[in-house]
Amino acid sequence: MKKLINAPDAVVADALRGFEAAYAGRVKVDHELATVYRADPPLLGTVGLVSGGGSGHEPLHAGYVGHGMLSAACCGQVFTSPVPEQVLTATRRVDTGAGVLQLVKNYTGDVMNFEMAAEMAAEEEGGLEIATVVLDDDVAVENSTWTAGRRGTGATVFAEKLAGAAAEEGRPLADVAAIARRVNENARSMGMALAPCTPPSAGRPNFTLAEDEMEMGVGIHGEPGRATAPLAPAAEIAEQLLAPILADLPFSRGDQVLTLVNGMGSTPLIELYLMYGEVARILAAHGIHVARPLVGNFITSLDMAGCSVTLVRADDELVRLWDAPVDTPALRWGR
Amino acid sequence: MKKLINAPDAVVADALRGFEAAYAGRVKVDHELATVYRADPPLLGTVGLVSGGGSGHEPLHAGYVGHGMLSAACCGQVFTSPVPEQVLTATRRVDTGAGVLQLVKNYTGDVMNFEMAAEMAAEEEGGLEIATVVLDDDVAVENSTWTAGRRGTGATVFAEKLAGAAAEEGRPLADVAAIARRVNENARSMGMALAPCTPPSAGRPNFTLAEDEMEMGVGIHGEPGRATAPLAPAAEIAEQLLAPILADLPFSRGDQVLTLVNGMGSTPLIELYLMYGEVARILAAHGIHVARPLVGNFITSLDMAGCSVTLVRADDELVRLWDAPVDTPALRWGR
Amino acid sequence: TSLTVEGLTRWLRTYATTIADHEEHLTELDAAIGDADHGTNMARGMTSVAALLDDQTFETLDVLAKKVGMALVSAVGGAAGPLYGTFWLRFAQPLAGLATADADQLSRALHAAVDGVRQRGKADVGDKTMLDALVPAVDAYDTAITQGADLPVALTRAAEAADAGCAATVPMVARKGRASYLGERSAGHQDPGATSAALLLRAAVK
Amino acid sequence: TSLTVEGLTRWLRTYATTIADHEEHLTELDAAIGDADHGTNMARGMTSVAALLDDQTFETLDVLAKKVGMALVSAVGGAAGPLYGTFWLRFAQPLAGLATADADQLSRALHAAVDGVRQRGKADVGDKTMLDALVPAVDAYDTAITQGADLPVALTRAAEAADAGCAATVPMVARKGRASYLGERSAGHQDPGATSAALLLRAAVK
Numbered sequence A, B: 001m002k003k004l005i006n007a008p009d010a011v012v013a014d015a016l017r018g019f020e021a022a023y024a025g026r027v028k029v030d031h032e033l034a035t036v037y038r039a040d041p042p043l044l045g046t047v048g049l050v051s052g053g054g055s056g057h058e059p060l061h062a063g064y065v066g067h068g069m070l071s072a073a074c075c076g077q078v079f080t081s082p083v084p085e086q087v088l089t090a091t092r093r094v095d096t097g098a099g100v101l102q103l104v105k106n107y108t109g110d111v112m113n114f115e116m117a118a119e120m121a122a123e124e125e126g127g128l129e130i131a132t133v134v135l136d137d138d139v140a141v142e143n144s145t146w147t148a149g150r151r152g153t154g155a156t157v158f159a160e161k162l163a164g165a166a167a168e169e170g171r172p173l174a175d176v177a178a179i180a181r182r183v184n185e186n187a188r189s190m191g192m193a194l195a196p197c198t199p200p201s202a203g204r205p206n207f208t209l210a211e212d213e214m215e216m217g218v219g220i221h222g223e224p225g226r227a228t229a230p231l232a233p234a235a236e237i238a239e240q241l242l243a244p245i246l247a248d249l250p251f252s253r254g255d256q257v258l259t260l261v262n263g264m265g266s267t268p269l270i271e272l273y274l275m276y277g278e279v280a281r282i283l284a285a286h287g288i289h290v291a292r293p294l295v296g297n298f299i300t301s302l303d304m305a306g307c308s309v310t311l312v313r314a315d316d317e318l319v320r321l322w323d324a325p326v327d328t329p330a331l332r333w334g335r
Numbered sequence C, D: 001t002s003l004t005v006e007g008l009t010r011w012l013r014t015y016a017t018t019i020a021d022h023e024e025h026l027t028e029l030d031a032a033i034g035d036a037d038h039g040t041n042m043a044r045g046m047t048s049v050a051a052l053l054d055d056q057t058f059e060t061l062d063v064l065a066k067k068v069g070m071a072l073v074s075a076v077g078g079a080a081g082p083l084y085g086t087f088w089l090r091f092a093q094p095l096a097g098l099a100t101a102d103a104d105q106l107s108r109a110l111h112a113a114v115d116g117v118r119q120r121g122k123a124d125v126g127d128k129t130m131l132d133a134l135v136p137a138v139d140a141y142d143t144a145i146t147q148g149a150d151l152p153v154a155l156t157r158a159a160e161a162a163d164a165g166c167a168a169t170v171p172m173v174a175r176k177g178r179a180s181y182l183g184e185r186s187a188g189h190q191d192p193g194a195t196s197a198a199l200l201l202r203a204a205v206k
């Protein structure tokens, strides 16, 4: 295993130290509870936005803390959801009386830990108001009430951005949560890997792929995907990623979408630009209008090579919220 | 070789198509000459800024085209400098009468192709005014008048940003060139690799490294470095990168610096955060003050794993120019 | 024969050692159908429990179990943290104020614990989770007690049933937890959580 | 015996074929001490030259050579583009208006070409570049002519000298081009540009 780290069990703590130094003045880090906060004090009467999850998906979530996006991000160990104490403390700290929205990716661990935090918060006297939106946009996983359901992937970036913009506008908790829910309901994602990742504590990749193979339907935790497929040209890979996405919602001719072509962590930007070209071509052929494209590494899986595509069907309000000013380590415009 | 591409010789053209779609409205692409321009017409009386080089270093240079930075970026084939025709055309197109600054990384091919373009421009009637600044900040290479000299690496990002800010302020060509020269004179870089990259046309890595080895003093073209060294913890790698940088300028106690911890293309962000923490620690111990840190993938080497560090000793003017608004695909703030 | 505070402490210490010994194995199992952290997660949790046992002494079973549950909830994270945390938090409830538990009291504690896991995770037997080890273990324990076995024997039956339940997860297609994302591909692998649960019962009889 | 437009065309076509055959080899050499693109660069350039030869006919040597130089400058990029481009642009100059060149005229053209490369790249013999093949080649050509050899023989001597010069780059420590970044580590590898230059001379006698 080759990584720029000191020791496998110090990765998250060491990275948070560097993160704090790199974004000093814009974020504050509670190192004891591995939680990142906005440096500016929360505006009275605005809804707090707390998210979090296992580490290894950088810039998610800490990179999205700041004006117009998250109030706090709770960082778990690599690929391990944070614990209730982290979430509870963050929730309390960012509450200004207007309540707190918790954005949770749909993984059993994340859901249960956030749930326990919400239960504990509810037990407190004068308990604060909490809303939770669970994100589950990954079409690679079949959905059913019998299973853990779909994974939360690319939709998370959009939910954090758009709910964050709504919170920044001073809208009430119910509205902010409704935005996040609308994002999730209209979002679909699919991912693929050219090469697996190596979790630091495991020291080796979770699966292997031959030189002429790729893994389709992967998540963001280095787990094997739904199927191993023969390696294909980018144009073909884009088709394989988009087909299940388009069919699932379904997206239709005339739809306006936010589009993310996301790198898995070790995919060079030139390949992501190229993939976006293929995705744009296919969407144009389907009469789907990309209102806002986003291309880069936004929700990663350590050093996995590959990409994912997320589409969010967006009405004009969602597009407007996307355009609203944001000032975080990983997304920044309008200020 | 596993890449998200269609064919090795179509990579640059395909990526530029995707790039144009991803940043439509902000950049324009001349596909015939593989050159990226700002979408807004150049402001009369402002100096044009042209850079370029081989592809494979994304987001450099095309990702730095926009308000407050480059006017145009000429894209060569992967790791191959652009040809004079590209540079000449771009230079002509961005000239508003105030002249054009060409920013060139110090590689024989880049220098000669830009030189030929400048010669051709000078031969034209009413020839436009051209200044050229060659960047050569890489301390891994010993400098001498007998050799090709040092490579241009991380300083390029700073030269493009700071000269771009000066040009945006409407300053004359001599001033804008002087800023770029000041950046270069005060910039030093050093890079290392955990794993080599695979150029698409070669189909395999340029060198090999054992599981317990790293390559010190690498450039950004997948070439072997100055020496193969035993793999070390991040704290130690940071020392090895900073020692030659600090000694070379030299940087001294009380200096104020712009600092880049740069990923080589397939290094996950969590490792770059962590590396920045180590770099910040060492600089603090040397009494060097980081005025502005930058952490991420800004000048890459395809899918090479590893990082580089760049320090620029900066007076208050350079810091002010760094803070000036910029709106490009890869760097964006203040608007 | 009954479970004392000292006995429970010994059980937990043994389990902490077992987990340390099996850390890599659990992570390997999780690598195949999950995210390769179950060993690390459990090791981090049981290290925290062992520290608790070193630092404090306990008068009653419930206080000890509750602290263990809280330690796991705050140290583990992931799926295993809330599930094993809930296990011990609920285990404590029927034992309120008791310094020792007889076989029936222990049965109630185990039932509460396993029901807690079931509620927290919304899973059940056959979903390829730790419940596939825990549920048969409690059933086997009850059967042994009903048949007049003493506590050590009943716990041995429980451990055997947990082992068998764990082995039975191999052919299952997961419906809960991360392994469910793999669909049919999850078959052919032993569930990591069922494995750590079987080790928990084994630790009780060591 | 003299060099005709047809002869130069044949030389260039042969070189285009040679480069296509050696593309991988040149890239491999460049991978060892450069950036693994010399084969691709030269192949792109000579494909463009071959297209030029297909599309147009030429009356004089200088017009042909100039077009070849321009084609290389606009198609190749990197170090090889300006260097080989300059080679042919300068090769053209002493041949202005000529449909054929005798041995002396060709000598002047070769000298102009190689001096052009020297000026453009600010390198010289011993720096581990294409000049280590080109300079001895021109010297050998001149020597042969002085000794009364005819043009084919002189070109054969040039090709032999280029091969020897190319082989001589192996132990050299590079002072110019990318290989110079490697310092002492550049020793032990044959220079890719010297190799493509030696192939250019070989193509002249095929």
Ligand SMILES: Nc1ncnc2c1ncn2[C@@H]1O[C@H](COP(=O)(O)OP(=O)(O)O)[C@@H](O)[C@H]1O
Pocket (backbone or CB within 6 Å): A079, A080, A081, A108, A109, A110, C030, C034, C035, C037, C038, C041, C042, C077, C078, C079, C080, C081, C083, C117, C120, C121, C122, C123, C128, C129, C130, C131, C176, C177, C178, C191, C192, C193, C194
């Ligand atoms: N809903 C659930 N109910 C019961 N056990 C579960 C559930 N989901 C997962 N598990 C158990 O948790 C184990 C995985 O734990 P761990 O790897 O520590 O957490 P994570 O899956 O969050 O990485 C699985 O092997 C399974 O036995």
Ligand SMILES: Nc1ncnc2c1ncn2[C@@H]1O[C@H](COP(=O)(O)OP(=O)(O)O)[C@@H](O)[C@H]1O
Pocket (backbone or CB within 6 Å): B079, B080, B081, B108, B109, B110, D030, D034, D035, D037, D038, D041, D042, D077, D078, D079, D080, D081, D083, D117, D120, D121, D122, D123, D128, D129, D130, D131, D176, D177, D178, D191, D192, D193, D194
């Ligand atoms: N300054 C120079 N003078 C003469 N030849 C040079 C010089 N620099 C490089 N070369 C030649 O160019 C070759 C490399 O060409 P190529 O790989 O196509 O370009 P690049 O180095 O830009 O990738 C080297 O092997 C060397 O022979």
Ligand SMILES: [Mg+2]
Pocket (backbone or CB within 6 Å): A054, A078, A079, A080, A081, A109, C035, C037, C078, C079
């Ligand atoms: Mg996990």
Ligand SMILES: [Mg+2]
Pocket (backbone or CB within 6 Å): B054, B078, B079, B080, B081, B109, D035, D037, D078, D079
């Ligand atoms: Mg090159």
Ligand SMILES: [Mg+2]
Pocket (backbone or CB within 6 Å): C030, C034, C035, C036, C037, C038, C078
């Ligand atoms: Mg796991």
Ligand SMILES: [Mg+2]
Pocket (backbone or CB within 6 Å): D030, D034, D035, D036, D037, D038, D078
């Ligand atoms: Mg080369």
